[in-house]
Amino acid sequence: MALRTLTTGGAPWRVLIAGGSYAGLSAALNLLDLCEGRPPRFNPAFKFEDIPAVFTGKLTRRIPVEITIVDERDGYYHLIGSPLALASKEYAAKAWVNFKNVPALQDPSIKVTQGSIESVDCEAHKATISLHASQRKETLQYDYFIAATGLRRPWPVVPQSLTRETYLAETAGNIESCQDSVIVIGGGAVGVETAAELKLVRPATRVTLVHSRQQLLSAEPLPGEFKDAVAPLVREAGVELVLGQRVAYYAERNSCPESNLTLHTDDNIPSVCCPGRRGYVKIEPTLHFSGADHHFAIGDVARWSGIKRCGGAMHMGHHAAHNIYQELVSQRIVPDEAEAHRKPDYLELNEFPPVIGLAVGRKAISYVAEQGVKQGEEVLQMMFGDDLGWSICWNYMKLGDKNLVPGDEQDLGLRELELGGTVEKERLEMINGKGGERVAVSEVVAAVA
Numbered sequence: 518m519a520l521r522t523l524t525t526g527g528a529p530w531r532v533l534i535a536g537g538s539y540a541g542l543s544a545a546l547n548l549l550d551l552c553e554g555r556p557p558r559f560n561p562a563f564k565f566e567d568i569p570a571v572f573t574g575k576l577t578r579r580i581p582v583e584i585t586i587v588d589e590r591d592g593y594y595h596l597i598g599s600p601l602a603l604a605s606k607e608y609a610a611k612a613w614v615n616f617k618n619v620p621a622l623q624d625p626s627i628k629v630t631q632g633s634i635e636s637v638d639c640e641a642h643k644a645t646i647s648l649h650a651s652q653r654k655e656t657l658q659y660d661y662f663i664a665a666t667g668l669r670r671p672w673p674v675v676p677q678s679l680t681r682e683t684y685l686a687e688t689a690g691n692i693e694s695c696q697d698s699v700i701v702i703g704g705g706a707v708g709v710e711t712a713a714e715l716k717l718v719r720p721a722t723r724v725t726l727v728h729s730r731q732q733l734l735s736a737e738p739l740p741g742e743f744k745d746a747v748a749p750l751v752r753e754a755g756v757e758l759v760l761g762q763r764v765a766y767y768a769e770r771n772s773c774p775e776s777n778l779t780l781h782t783d784d785n786i787p788s789v790c791c792p793g794r795r796g797y798v799k800i801e802p803t804l805h806f807s808g809a810d811h812h813f814a815i816g817d818v819a820r821w822s823g824i825k826r827c828g829g830a831m832h833m834g835h836h837a838a839h840n841i842y843q844e845l846v847s848q849r850i851v852p853d854e855a856e857a858h859r860k861p862d863y864l865e866l867n868e869f870p871p872v873i874g875l876a877v878g879r880k881a882i883s884y885v886a887e888q889g890v891k892q893g894e895e896v897l898q899m900m901f902g903d904d905l906g907w908s909i910c911w912n913y914m915k916l917g918d919k920n921l922v923p924g925d926e927q928d929l930g931l932r933e934l935e936l937g938g939t940v941e942k943e944r945l946e947m948i949n950g951k952g953g954e955r956v957a958v959s960e961v962v963a964a965v966a
């Protein structure tokens with residue numbers, strides 16, 4: 518179906534985003550910035566003047582847009598914090614913020630709907646949504662669609678509740694069951710963090726991590742040096758480690774520990790709502806679905822290299838926003854404009870090298886190719902702060918900021934990311950080495966978060 522064209526001042530472009538987490542919110546807010554004439558929050562150095570038609574004064578930078586975010590949950594959930602949310606009531610309350618309480622989303626151009634996207638008709642540009650509040654189904658017409666639905670992760674990897682209220686009850690129930698001893702099954706990143714956070718918050722609970730292979734994180738594309746360094750950290754955190762055994766075999770031969778709770782931490786599948794696109798969504802480097810214009814996939818649901826991480830998800834969200842804005846601009850360019858000016862100036866995604874940051878109790882361990890393996894309390898502080906990355910993600914996406922009145926240049930200056938601060942400087946050095954060149958802020962967060 519041909520995309521409708523608009524002249525300046527026409528009806529807003531309708532952008533439908535499935536999933537309101539790291540990827541979806543990053544796409545929504547960076548697109549809003551651009552369409553309201555501000556540099557996108559992940560790239561304060563962006564210059565509208567670099568777009569020829571804006572430079573020649575043939576177009577204004579502002580484009581009317583109507584962004585609808587549909588999410589099954591009623592709030593932004595800091596997924597990375599799940600291991601701690603399942604162990605601490607105070608943290609659980611912090612980790613989930615209702616969308617209506619996220620200041621950056623309170624904008625007339627953004628609408629958030631709680632519901633499940635059930636199907637998408639890429640030809641007709643229509644999506645069917647099952648609305649949670651009314652139990653009704655609704656069909657939404659859109660101009661652009663962004664799939665940011667992540668992976669379906671089972672309990673106890675992630676709480677399964679869809680409202681903050683039920684989530685608080687769900688996590689509280691888990692915390693109360695973790696009294697005497699707990700067996701965590703699966704020594705991937707989630708299993709390691711879950712076991713270590715539990716032990717940190719409840720030192721009296723006996724926590725055992727069982728993994729079928731001899732090395733933790735055995736399935737990840739990471740060097741042996743990193744994998745070998747994780748086990749001592751886990752033991753140092755007070756977690757008992759059983760390697761090279763399957764849990765049924767282990768339980769049969771050991772009277773102890775008698776666990777009153779067993780947590781399985783494996784098995785995730787992509788949450789895909791587009792027919793014919795089972796599993797991960799195949800994308801081009803521009804983040805378009807392969808073979809479907811005006812449709813983008815970002816974050817965990819997209820098939821791309823590297824370890825699935827929230828930094829990568831936010832980075833993709835920014836790229837999708839940039840590329841949609843470029844297409845909107847090129848749609849509006851007058852026919853007599855030079856052909857070259859009408860081509861969208863896309864950002865293309867590079868391959869993601871394997872990068873990881875793993876919180877293990879009071880320490881963290883990281884691997885970045887140029888830096889090798891690093892570990893310690895200072896690594897935890899740098900990569901996760903003191904709240905398992907909640908503040909880092911919240912601040913990076915500027916979820917606490919009310920959007921500015923467009924064109925207020927003084928405020929624009931204030932909103933620019935401060936790269937001079939110590940933490941940002943150290944983060945840059947982790948990626949680039951001491952005295953290394955600056956790279957785009959989103960590249961940095963993509964690499965370390």
Ligand SMILES: Cc1cc2nc3c(=O)[nH]c(=O)nc-3n(C[C@H](O)[C@H](O)[C@H](O)COP(=O)(O)OP(=O)(O)OC[C@H]3O[C@@H](n4cnc5c(N)ncnc54)[C@H](O)[C@@H]3O)c2cc1C
Pocket residue numbers: 535536537538539540541587588589590596597598599600632633634635665666667668670674675707710788789790815816817818825826827828829830874875876965966
């Ligand atoms: C326990 C744990 C710890 C982690 N630790 C780290 C870490 O330390 N660092 C790091 O970088 N990464 C970490 N990750 C990975 C990181 O969380 C993911 O890479 C990130 O969440 C991907 O973001 P996303 O926006 O693509 O998807 P998600 O965060 O999974 O969000 C998808 C959203 O889509 C919604 N949704 C799903 N299906 C539908 C549908 N059909 N209709 C409407 N809405 C839908 C969901 O409700 C959800 O809000 C961790 C993951 C886990 C599970």
